[in-house]
Amino acid sequence: xxxxxxxxxxxxxxFFIILIILTISYGIWRAVPLMLGTSITIYSPKDxxxxxxxxxxxxxxxxxATELKIQGKTISTDTDGNFNETLVASEPSTLIVIEAKGKYxxxxxxxxxxxxxx
Numbered sequence: 001x002x003x004x005x006x007x008x009x010x011x012x013x014x015f016f017i018i019l020i021i022l023t024i025s026y027g028i029w030r031a032v033p034l035m036l037g038t039s040i041t042i043y044s045p046k047d048x049x050x051x052x053x054x055x056x057x058x059x060x061x062x063x064x065a066t067e068l069k070i071q072g073k074t075i076s077t078d079t080d081g082n083f084n085e086t087l088v089a090s091e092p093s094t095l096i097v098i099e100a101k102g103k104y105x106x107x108x109x110x111x112x113x114x115x116x117x118x
Contacts, residue, residue, distance in 0.1 A: 037064045038102035040110045047112045051089050054116050058096065059084045065100040065108075072097075089116040 042060040045051055062068050062081045069075065070085055077083045087096065093115045100108045 005078060009044045016103055033064055034104075036064070037106055038065045038100050040065075040098055040100050042098065042110065042112060045112065045114050048115065050115045050117050052117055054089050055086060056114065057084055057086050058098075060098070062100045064102055066103055067101040069099040070096065089114050091116060 021027050040060060040062050042058065044059055045056065058070065060083060061082065062077060065077075065081065067074065068077055068083060070083075071087065072075050075083050075085050087094075096114065098110045099113075102108070
C-alpha cells in the first residue's frame with residue numbers, strides 16, 4: 001500500500017513540474033515580442049541613394065507597430081507590415097523621416113537621405 005502512495009506522489013510531482021515548465025515557457029513566448037519591441041526596415045532606397053527622378057518609391061517593413069508615418073503622413077501597411085509609398089525628392093537632397101508607434105506607445109524614428117538625379 002505504501003508503495004502505491006509513493007508512486008502516486010511521484011506522478012503528482014511529475015505533473016506539477018510539467019505544469020510549471022509549461023507556465024514558464026508560455027510566459028517567455030508571450031514576453032519575447034515585448035522585449036524585442038517595434039522595428040523598421042527600409043528596403044529601398046538606402047541612405048544617400050541617388051533616386052532616378054524627383055518622384056520615387058520608398059518600401060520597407062515594420063514589425064509590431066500600430067501606426068506608421070512617413071514625413072508626418074500616416075501610411076497603411078499590409079497584414080505582414082510591408083509598405084510602399086511614393087515620395088518627391090528635391091535638390092540638393094531630401095531627408096525622409098519614418099516614424100512607427102508600437103503597441104505600448106514606444107516611438108521608433110528612422111531617417112534616410114536621398115539625392116535626386118540631375
